Amino acid sequence: MNPSTTKARLSFWQLWNMSFGFFGIQFGFALQNANTSRIFSTLGANPDELPLLWLAAPVTGLLVQPIIGYLSDNTWHPKWGRRRPFFFIGALLASIALFLMPNSSALWMAVAVLWMMDAAINVSMEPFRAFVGDKLNASQQTAGFAMQTFFIGCGAVIASLLPTLFGDVLGVSNVPVNGGIPDTVRYSFYAGGAVFFFAVLWTVLTADELPPENLEQFRAERQRSKGMGHAMSEIFGGLLRMPKTMAQLAVVQFFTWIGLFAMWIYSTSAVADNVFGTTDAQSAAFQDAGNWVGTMFAVYNGVSALAAFILPVFARATSRKVVHMSCLVIGGLSLVSIFFIQDKQLLLAPMVGVGVAWASILTMPYAILAGALPARRMGYYMGVFNFFVVIPQIVSGLLLGYVTTHFFGGHTISTLALGGASMALAGLLTMIVKDTAAPAA
Template sequence: MTTPAYDGTVTPGAAGLKPNLPILSIINMAVGFFGLQIGFALQNANASRIFSTLGSDADKLALFWLAGPVTGLIVQPIVGYLSDRTWNRFGRRRPYFLLGALLASFALLFMPNSPALWIAASSLWILDASLNISMEPFRAFVGDNLNTKQRTLGYAIQGFFIGAGGYVGSKLPEWATNFLGAANTADANIVPDSVKIAFLAGAAILFASVLYTVLTSKEYDPDTLHAFEAADTSALGAARQADRPVPAPNWFQMRGLVAIAIGVGLLALVLSGAAERQLSVFAALVLGLGLLLVFNALRLRASRWPGMVGSLMDDLATMPTLMKRLALVQFTSWFAFFTLWVYLNSAVTSHHFGTTDPTSEAFGAGSLAVNNIFAIYSLVAWGFSLLIPLGTKAIGLKPFYGASLITGGLAFISIWLFPPSLFWVSAIGIGIVWACVLTLPYALLADALPANRMGTYMGIFNYFIVIPQLVVGTIMGTVLTTFLGGETILTLVVAGSVMMLGALLLIFVPYEKPLD
């Protein structure tokens, strides 16, 4: 069953540890992220525009965006669990890369051609789920194949291709207009041709880039990974291999009952009319988590085999301390970015271009300005990713990460203060923090995770990408109308403030980079 990785192009590491891989092998592993990020960029920059064109009000945009996070919350840990237990002639993670890319390409073809708002929202659901099917195993892929010394470099190269894909995906509608003459405006309830052409091109590039990684990369099989981990006698290796006892049934039962009570209470508020209906989505998820925790308590008392659900609940309860605290930092980052993606188009067109009419010239100009913000910050992230290994080596991983969160938070707020002519300054700050958010949490996390549960824990960690999106989707509409006077530009001020809170929380993450 044991198959050497990379067909002998690497040599054994010291004391049987994972060897350094050639830079070309690391690049090949990351190319697929170029296509995946084109899909995310097209979604992030254009979904709200598509929804607005098809008749959505500004305060309902976040509700339509809930489809993706809900799907991600379910899909990511399941895919992580399954990929940890997959090994066949196609590999361990790579079958999931290809499946997700195929489904995402079909969703990109369909979304801008949707005849109705609910169909476009459903397409976003499928697109986000498909991208997550590929993305989560990609994160585990780096943790599987690279040793501790090379992981920051590996995630930085991923960030490089993410930045490149984000830039290309953000510019595709503009390029379709400038080079192909595609119209950037259309009649009411019709998505412009520039957007349709951009999504068509994005689908083709996405699938081709993921296929390239599948064909040019190889993987260590589970037995080889286990042997590498067993050979690591360092303090870091011992901590990674240490078994964490599963809590007693009462631990799960008490937390499950609390979650059920919260979920029922939130649903009661919605049914009584005291809260808006989008809160019911979050309430249902909290209620579902509570039921799963109670189920796991009953399973443990009966000494039954855990299965997938029981294993996920056990792993959720036994997360390393570093992972638990880093999750809070991850929450603040993704709360901010999801707010940006949902509200930036509406914020810029209404505050800086003075219109909410999707058929107007001003709205089209504002939408292109938004695409340029996305393009510039993706371009900055593209280049800045390569500086991250140097920066973290110079001042330390945590200080570098914290400084980027402060920079990003200020950049979010500056969009409110700056005129459109200075949006490029804001975009540079956003690009810096975006590169770090895509790289540093995973470099911190991978060192703390056992190889046989890398995919599962990466999937669980992605809860803290999804949960903040659910929070934004369920409460930001109410915050916007009740506390911000309907001024969508102020949502970016809230987002920037929350991101800077993450820099403070990072202080409490216990991490010391192992010595060479």
């Protein structure tokens, strides 16, 4: 009998507590996604350099997530459990990085801190995906991932709006001084560091963990698997041994994340150029565009928080595949539509479609995958699955700058539209995936 089918159903508040840490984690990711290109540009980066400078994010994910997944699978402490030590350590390091990022005085410093920040966020985030597989039976796994998506959306809405709130509500300066980072961005990162740490700490203190079914066997297997050589062989060998469903989802993820990476890298410069009429990162108009992109990102994340609880209902009525396909096509076409919009208020409309796609991206692939994985290797395979999140970002980082310069004449709005087309293609490719898991709940 699959152990995941015999686990007790958790209450709403138990699901809440075990997922609340994602509220803080997404504070970190949202501040990174909405402001990193803005910080790089303010410190002197050219648009064609941005994808290469962003490589820190996917490369650290490629290295960190499978290793942390493997280590957390092979960790057990009577008090700390299996995943929670990694939640705590990652949160502490990520909070420090969030305080350091807006104090970068040179481009190389900001890039170095991005490496540290993304690695630390990944240490906290990866075990959260396996946490759902550990604690929930198959009938609650979609609901568990939906609860995570809800907190991801809520955290991202607030974090994305922080520079605007500091500027418009509290009167903090949004203008760079002597080439430095505006105070609106600086204070936003300080707030994000605090929220990240305390939200993850809430989950660490309020959520328990289930011990391995056979503790003696677990300890014996852990003893046999000691050594970094064995660990690396296991981690990267997983690419050759992954379940069929995982391989099919990998194709979908590849094209999905090209679209997302293009959006995160180029939204600020695209909106500044296409709507605010400037490419000068030191100008007030460019910084205003940066704040408006934060508002746009808040919209898509807010929509995703609401959609997180609606999508499982549609999945029960149709299938998880149909829901994911529909959401990705809607999101992709919405990104493409930004190319044709030159009014900043109208830019909020396509963010609704992107939010629907984002909710599905954070829920459906993991719910489909969790039902196809062996319970005792949940963290390991979730880490390996992250390869198909970061590899397309690395490919994008290496190629999008060249494409933008040589095919689109430096106009990043065209690169944004290309990303949307890639996401729509990912939606169509969803139909090749075989979902063998229990019905969504």
